[in-house]
Amino acid sequence: MGQNRLGEFIRARRDLLSPADVGLAGPRSVRASxxxxxxxxxxxxxxxxxxxRLEQGRERNPSHRVIKALAEVLRLDAEATEHLHRLAHPPLACDAFGGEEVSPELERMLGAWRDTPAMVVGSELDILVANPLGAALYAxxxxxxxxxxxxxxxxxxxFFVDWEVIARRGVAALHAGAASLGGNSARREAIVERLCAESADFARMWAKYEVRQTKYETMRIRHPEVGELELVYHTLRVNEAPGQLLKVYQAEPGSLTEKRLRELANL
Incomplete structure (x- = not known):
């Protein structure tokens, strides 16, 4: 994976648009994809x-006006626009520093949530720590x-009923995480290189350069022990550890999923 993340992002998002998307006429046969x-x-x-020069990495300091104009033409949403600004003007290295150790206070809080799956995920999407029910969910x-x-x-x-949706969310979150910390870590580089080499699905999704950090989503899984679960999960930033995310899963009260989570907790 190259180091010209700004240029890669602009090119990828440009490739997703057609002339008609921006009000330009002309036969498609004359235009490139x-x-x-x-x-x-x-x-x-x-x-x-x-x-x-921006796309090739020969110009690396565009003004905020230029970034704003590009975001508007590329039809970027608020999160993708913020990502574009971070790529163009990354935080200083000292601002990006953050360890992958979970604070003891946060770990104790997770342990107190006995009926709710919860975990802390790191900047490379590693599960750093989980409470017992969270660990059982992904055992x-x-x-x-x-x-x-x-x-x-x-x-x-x-395992994932809506695998394509979950996969796209994960890839978009990895893109977003890199920008929030001001660049790539050696581990993230290694993960991306391995996935691009071993998974055509990942390579396809990674090249689209979608940027999105999940906040409130639904997920359906087929758990091998208790059957299908339909969960809502919230994703919250851990302020004292940049890059870390707290994920908390919930079932609809009175639902079959709630009953099955209780069964899972007792296994």
């Missing part, structure tokens, strides 16, 4: 040469890294 660099530059109010995973499980474990597509 995606939005032409010249068209994006014109609509953003910059020169094609400047955009070319069948052969790795602590969520993406390695999703893309490389043969049972993952059976």
């Amino acid at each position: 995606g939005l032409r660099r010249e068209d994006l530059a014109t609509l953003a109010g910059i020169s094609a040469d400047y955009l070319s 069948s995973a052969g790795t602590r890294n969520a993406l390695l499980f999703v893309f490389l474990d043969p049972q993952a597509k059976e």
Whole structure:
């Protein structure tokens, strides 16, 4: 994976648009796939040469005005726009520092939640710590890294009822996490390189460069011990440890999933 993350992101999002998406006419047979660099530059109010240098990594300090204009033309949502700004103006290295150790206070809090699966996930999507019910939820995973499980474990597509949705969320979260910490760690680089080499699905999703940090989502899994579970989960940032996320899962009160979670807690 290259180091020109800003240029890679702009090119990937440009490729997702058609001329019609931005109000340009013209027969598709004459146009290459995606939005032409010249068209994006014109609509953003910059020169094609400047955009070319941005995409190739020869220009690395675009103004906030340029980034705002590119985000508008590329139809980026608020989170993707923030990601683009972070790529263009990353935080200082000292701001990006954060260990992957979970504070004892947070770990104790998780342990007190006996009826609710909960875990802390690191910046590379490793499960750093989980309470007993959270650990039981993913007991069948052969790795602590969520993406390695999703893309490389043969049972993952059976485990996750909506596997494609879960996979896309994970890839988008990894993209978002890299920018929030101001760049890539050696471990993240290694994970991405391995997944690109061993999973065509991951390589396809990674190239689209979707950026999204999950906050409130639903998930359905087929647990090997208690059957299908339908869960809602909240994702919260751990302020004292940049890059870490607290994930808390809940079942609808009175539902079959709530009953099955109680069964899982007693196994």
